[in-house]
Amino acid sequence: MKFEAPRGTHDILPSEQPRWRRVTETMEEVCRLYAYRPIQTPAIEDTALIVRSSGEGSDVVQKETYTFEDRGGRSLTLRPEGTAPICRAYLEHGLHREPQPQKLYTIAPMWRYDRPQRGRYREHWQLSVEAIGTADPAVDAEVIRLYADILARLGVPDYVLQLNSIGDAACRPAYLERLQAWLDVHEGELDGEARAKRRTTPLRVFDVKSPRVRDLLRDAPVIGESLCAACRVHFDDLRRYLEAYGVAYELAPTLVRGLDYYTRTTFEFKDEAIGAQDSICGGGRYDGLVEAIGGPPTPGIGFGAGIERLLLSLGDGEASAEPVDVFFVLGEGADRAPVLTAMAALRARGLACDTDYAGRSPKGQLTQAGRLRARSVVVVDAGGARLRRDGREEPISLDRLADTLAR
RNA sequence: GUGGCGGUAGCUCAGUCGGUAGAGCCCCGGGUUGUGGUCCCGGUGGUCGGGGGUUCGAGUCCCCUCCGCCACCCCA
Numbered sequence: 001m002k003f004e005a006p007r008g009t010h011d012i013l014p015s016e017q018p019r020w021r022r023v024t025e026t027m028e029e030v031c032r033l034y035a036y037r038p039i040q041t042p043a044i045e046d047t048a049l050i051v052r053s054s055g056e057g058s059d060v061v062q063k064e065t066y067t068f069e070d071r072g073g074r075s076l077t078l079r080p081e082g083t084a085p086i087c088r089a090y091l092e093h094g095l096h097r098e099p100q101p102q103k104l105y106t107i108a109p110m111w112r113y114d115r116p117q118r119g120r121y122r123e124h125w126q127l128s129v130e131a132i133g134t135a136d137p138a139v140d141a142e143v144i145r146l147y148a149d150i151l152a153r154l155g156v157p158d159y160v161l162q163l164n165s166i167g168d169a170a171c172r173p174a175y176l177e178r179l180q181a182w183l184d185v186h187e188g189e190l191d192g193e194a195r196a197k198r199r200t201t202p203l204r205v206f207d208v209k210s211p212r213v214r215d216l217l218r219d220a221p222v223i224g225e226s227l228c229a230a231c232r233v234h235f236d237d238l239r240r241y242l243e244a245y246g247v248a249y250e251l252a253p254t255l256v257r258g259l260d261y262y263t264r265t266t267f268e269f270k271d272e273a274i275g276a277q278d279s280i281c282g283g284g285r286y287d288g289l290v291e292a293i294g295g296p297p298t299p300g301i302g303f304g305a306g307i308e309r310l311l312l313s314l315g316d317g318e319a320s321a322e323p324v325d326v327f328f329v330l331g332e333g334a335d336r337a338p339v340l341t342a343m344a345a346l347r348a349r350g351l352a353c354d355t356d357y358a359g360r361s362p363k364g365q366l367t368q369a370g371r372l373r374a375r376s377v378v379v380v381d382a383g384g385a386r387l388r389r390d391g392r393e394e395p396i397s398l399d400r401l402a403d404t405l406a407r
Numbered sequence: 408g409u410g411g412c413g414g415u416a417g418c419u420c421a422g423u424c425g426g427u428a429g430a431g432c433c434c435c436g437g438g439u440u441g442u443g444g445u446c447c448c449g450g451u452g453g454u455c456g457g458g459g460g461u462u463c464g465a466g467u468c469c470c471c472u473c474c475g476c477c478a479c480c481c482c483a
Contacts, residue, residue, distance in 0.1 A: 004456090004473090004474070007473085007474065007475090059480080059481055059482080060481090060482090063408070063481095064481085064482090081483085110483075112481095112482080112483090114408095114480095114481075114482080115408070115409090115480085115481095116474095116475080116476095117475090117476065117477070117478085118475095118476070118477080119482095119483080120481090120482075120483080121483090124483065125483090126483060127483095209479090257482090258481065258482060268482090268483095275477085276477080276478065276479085277481090277482070277483075278482095279482060279483060280483070281483070282482070282483060303483095304482095304483055305483065306482090306483030307483085308483080309483060310483090327443090329442085329443095331442095358435090360435080360436095361435085361436070361437090362442065363436090363437090363442065363443085364435070364436080365442095365443090366442055366443040367443060367444095368443085369443055370443035370444075371443085374443080377442090377443070379442075388442085388443085391441095393442090
């Protein structure tokens with residue numbers, strides 16, 4: 001094979017489009033019901049925006065970005081996630097001076113230079129939903145319920161929602177100090193992985209594999225017990241609102257997210273049936289992000305939901321393509337020209353039609369009409385035209401076809 | 408980025424001990440049929456992922472490489 005799609009990218013063929021559309025149309029409909037408005041941003045962003053928002057030390061920035069210099073010497077990066085670009089657009093176009101919150105969504109491709117495997121691509125599509133300009137925990141509950149609605153409408157049965165709060169600028173630093181102090185005391189009992197993690201991503205020490213170290217960490221201080229009063233109230237309110245919304249969740253005291261900008265709420269929807277890459281939606285609150293990229297202090301919350309992974313959750317259920325309304329079979333000695341005229345008239349009336357361009361035999365053309373699930377077939381030969389539908393056949397004039405079928 | 412498994416027709420796969428490449432499905436044609444289904448017959452289709460090596464001879468053995476899958480890592 002001479003050329004193939006670049007590693008980790010994939011084509012979405014016509015045969016897959018019905019399933020894709022069902023998913024994206026459901027997403028758009030649910031976003032509309034929650035009064036989120038569509039927005040689109042460029043695929044490329046200033047590298048500095050991505051670095052400052054995701055964080056210099058994040059895995060995304062450290063090893064997963066597609067970064068290049070353009071011909072003008074600018075450093076650009078293919079967006080690895082949806083939140084930072086939308087916040088940039090929010091700021092750049094003064095949406096922070098319009099009524100708050102701004103409730104926005106986009107369905108767009110993202111790029112990450114990961115090692116590909118099932119459910120993990122270098123180019124993949126995400127639904128990004130963002131509510132910027134309010135710290136109200138009811139909005140946290142809203143975006144979570146919004147995604148749960150999408151799953152419900154699509155019929156995804158087996159997923160769990162994990163929920164946590166990782167505090168904010170007021171309480172997280174103090175917590176991290178307590179955690180590090182505790183780790184200092186137990187330094188001798190840690191393994192290499194735990195020691196590495198406490199240096200780079202201390203909140204992740206709880207994820208180490210060693211059962212012995214995990215056991216030990218059971219006595220370590222957890223963020224949930226160290227929240228400041230404001231974060232505590234926010235989290236309690238969120239949980240109350242989720243109950244009001246009828247959303248079931250489990251607390252995940254060690255759920256941390258990979259980007260530096262998260263504060264307070266973090267959550268993840270998982271479907272472990274789809275493999276190791278089982279997170280189908282991840283998000284959280286990012287109250288410091290807009291300010292970090294040069295705007296006024298502005299709270300926000302949102303999530304990214306991977307479309308390819310959601311399709312894995314949905315399984316292989318077949319969805320059939322749109323049928324065609326009329327297929328024209330050309331018999332011996334038939335003139336094409338009047339058929340083209342008839343098709344133009346039908347299309348003008350909103351009827352989808354097609355004919356043979358492959359030189360098939362009449363039998364082959366009928367087979368093709370069947371494949372396209374044509375509702376009507378018009379057989380044209382030297383003797384005139386016949387309309388076949390509902391198992392019956394009648395002579396018809398091509399001139400009157402549109403009038404007959406459009407009724 | 409690390410480790411493991413894999414790659415043969417458009418798709419799913421077989422291919423023995425190293426001896427000149429196969430099936431089913433799909434597609435095209437013919438027959439049957441009530442001119443779209445069924446059934447029967449025939450046909451098109453291959454850089455055996457790519458490159459190098461060993462050998463009289465490589466789909467088969469060795470090396471490199473690309474791609475996929477599984478796990479790690481991390482996430483959507």
